[in-house]
Amino acid sequence: MTTQASTTQAPQQATQTALRAAIFVAALGYFVDVYDIALFGIVRLASLKELGLNSQESLLTSGVYLLNMQMGGMLLGGLLWGVLGDKLGRVQVLFGSILLYSIANLLNAFVQDVPSYALLRLVAGIGLAGEIGAGITLVSEMMPKERRGLATMIVATVGVSGAIAAAVIGNIVYWRTAYIIGGIGGLLLLALRVGVYESGLFNSVKKNKDIARGDLKMLLTPERAWRYLSCIFIGVPMFFFITLIVTLAPELGRALGLQEEVSTANALLCHSIGITAGDLASGVLSQALQSRKRSLAIFLACALVTISGILLGHGQSASYFYTLCLLAGFSIGYWCVLVTTAAEQFGTNLRATVASTVPNFVRGSTIPISLSFLALKPYLGTVGATQLVGVVCFSLAAIGLYSLRESFAVDLNFLELLRPANSIPEEETEEVRSVGNL
Numbered sequence: 427m428t429t430q431a432s433t434t435q436a437p438q439q440a441t442q443t444a445l446r447a448a449i450f451v452a453a454l455g456y457f458v459d460v461y462d463i464a465l466f467g468i469v470r471l472a473s474l475k476e477l478g479l480n481s482q483e484s485l486l487t488s489g490v491y492l493l494n495m496q497m498g499g500m501l502l503g504g505l506l507w508g509v510l511g512d513k514l515g516r517v518q519v520l521f522g523s524i525l526l527y528s529i530a531n532l533l534n535a536f537v538q539d540v541p542s543y544a545l546l547r548l549v550a551g552i553g554l555a556g557e558i559g560a561g562i563t564l565v566s567e568m569m570p571k572e573r574r575g576l577a578t579m580i581v582a583t584v585g586v587s588g589a590i591a592a593a594v595i596g597n598i599v600y601w602r603t604a605y606i607i608g609g610i611g612g613l614l615l616l617a618l619r620v621g622v623y624e625s626g627l628f629n630s631v632k633k634n635k636d637i638a639r640g641d642l643k644m645l646l647t648p649e650r651a652w653r654y655l656s657c658i659f660i661g662v663p664m665f666f667f668i669t670l671i672v673t674l675a676p677e678l679g680r681a682l683g684l685q686e687e688v689s690t691a692n693a694l695l696c697h698s699i700g701i702t703a704g705d706l707a708s709g710v711l712s713q714a715l716q717s718r719k720r721s722l723a724i725f726l727a728c729a730l731v732t733i734s735g736i737l738l739g740h741g742q743s744a745s746y747f748y749t750l751c752l753l754a755g756f757s758i759g760y761w762c763v764l765v766t767t768a769a770e771q772f773g774t775n776l777r778a779t780v781a782s783t784v785p786n787f788v789r790g791s792t793i794p795i796s797l798s799f800l801a802l803k804p805y806l807g808t809v810g811a812t813q814l815v816g817v818v819c820f821s822l823a824a825i826g827l828y829s830l831r832e833s834f835a836v837d838l839n840f841l842e843l844l845r846p847a848n849s850i851p852e853e854e855t856e857e858v859r860s861v862g863n864l
Contacts, residue, residue: 444623445568449577451615451622452561455524456585458612459557462531462550463789464589464698465604466496467673468596468691476601477540486677488540490796493673495544497792499551504786505642507556511778512640515632516564517624519778521616523556528612535605558585559782562765566781567625567774571835575718575766579709582762586705589698597691627774627839637841639775644842650772652829654780657768659826660722661788662795663729664758666819669792670799670812671736672697672751679747681808682737686744696748697755704759718767718834722760722827729757730820737813764788770833773842795819 470489479485503523511519530550537543562578569577596604631637638644645654671678672693679688704725712721732754739746768784769777795815802811 445565445577447622448561448564448568449580451618452520452557452565453581453584454615454618455520455557455612456561456581457588457591458524458608458615459527459554460585460588461592461611462527462554462588462608463496464592464694465596465608466493466547467668467694468592469601469604470673470690472601473537473543474540477538477543479540482677486674489673490800492540492544492547493669494793494796496547496551496554497790499548499553500555500786501551501790501793503552503555504559504783504790506552508559508779508782509640509642511556511560511563511782512628512775515624515628516560516567516778517622519556519560519782520564520622523553523560524612524616525553527553527557528609528616529553530609531605531612532609535602535609555786556782558765558785559778559780563769563778563781564622564625566766566769567627567777567838571837574770575709575713575763575834578766578769579706579713579762582709582765583702583705586698586759586761587702589694590702593691593695593698597695628778631774631841637775640779641776642779644776645779650842653771654784656826656829657764657771657780657784658787658791659822660726660767660830661761661764661785661823662791662819663726663733663816663823664761665789665791666795666816667729667733667754667758668697669795670815671733671754675747675751678808678812679744682739682747683741684739684744684747685741688744688747692748693751696751700752700755700757701759701761704756705762706759707756708760708763712763712834716834717832718763718770719827719830719832721763722767725757725760725763726820726823726827729754732757733816737809737816740809761785767830767833770836770838771830773840774838776842777838791819 470492471485474485474488479488507519507523510522527550530546530553534543534546534550537546561581565577565581566574592604595607599607631639645651673690675688675690675693708721708725711724712718715721732750736747736750736754739750765781765785769781772780798815799811802814805811806814
């Protein structure tokens with residue numbers, strides 16, 4: 427009896443070890459990912475001034491340009507890594523993306539002009555695009571469905587705390603040194619990759635060569651396309667807040683007539699503390715309510731209230747601004763629930779593509795948000811342009827949330843078919859179902 431029990435426990439212990447390793451690497455990889463994304467917002471002014479830009483207009487214009495290059499890279503990278511994640515595997519994409527953004531981070535420390543800075547932000551963006559989608563997909567497919575949200579909550583909460591590290595380090599060290607720290611951190615993480623194994627669900631599907639994996643054409647059917655866009659819409663308010671309120675805090679503070687000057691670094695620190703706590707709280711709330719949609723709805727409503735408080739707070743103190751940045755950061759801390767929801771909405775043969783591209787298209791919404799702001803600013807002013815863009819972003823989020831099905835504890839053991847089920851011969855349909863239910 428003892429021998430049989432030991433034999434049974436050994437595979438279970440190996441599975442638990444593999445799961446812990448996957449959560450560990452995914453969480454720390456996302457930590458370095460978020461550190462790099464947040465770091466640029468913190469060192470934007472210092473780095474551009476050292477590169478020879480002095481006027482307020484040139485600092486703003488070049489800052490938006492570099493930000494858009496980074497986010498453009500993330501859009502490209504999201505497509506690249508997502509497709510590779512479904513074709514080659516989640517683990518290969520996880521490590522490949524960490525390697526690329528770590529090298530780009532290191533090279534950012536040695537830029538001497540804006541064009542080279544922009545090129546490296548583009549490369550960094552491509553690298554940064556793959557980690558969160560591959561990590562969340564891998565962890566989601568390895569966890570029991572009822573506790574899936576707890577594992578992704580750990581990944582996201584540890585990850586977004588990278589912004590806190592960026593705010594602290596970016597404030598106390600030379601900006602070039604801060605980039606080097608991020609690059610070295612990512613490379614050290616790769617040395618700890620032993621023990622991370624591929625998802626069993628992916629391996630099961632990979633064995634069948636007839637199943638299309640990572641095929642972008644499958645996202646073009648009306649129903650899937652709307653499901654996909656709905657996931658993206660829900661996340662847009664996050665990057666509206668980060669782009670127009672946190673990153674451009676000095677400019678917005680002056681337009682609001684705040685009593686003291688506010689800085690991006692302090693606003694980002696408040697936002698980062700808030701979003702770290704919010705990611706934890708939204709994940710716990712989702713588990714408690716046994717609903718992704720209700721958790722998302724509650725946090726979106728709170729975000730609307732707190733961000734409105736910032737944009738209507740003319741003549742307030744810097745403390746008022748920072749306090750609401752903290753509360754708004756908490757309110758938009760639904761990242762883990764959003765990415766988990768996106769992964770749960772699609773089948774195993776398309777899941778990595780969706781989980782990689784959705785967060786990066788959400789991040790990429792920075793581009794239309796910032797360009798819309800710049801186009802509206804001459805007519806409505808800084809505050810008016812921000813308010814109008816915000817109304818559009820929150821409206822899209824409400825539409826997207828309403829459109830999605832509830833996915834809490836849904837079984838992930840299913841496939842997306844390239845053709846409608848009623849057009850597939852019965853014997854082929856049964857074969858696809860059998861693979862999907864392994």
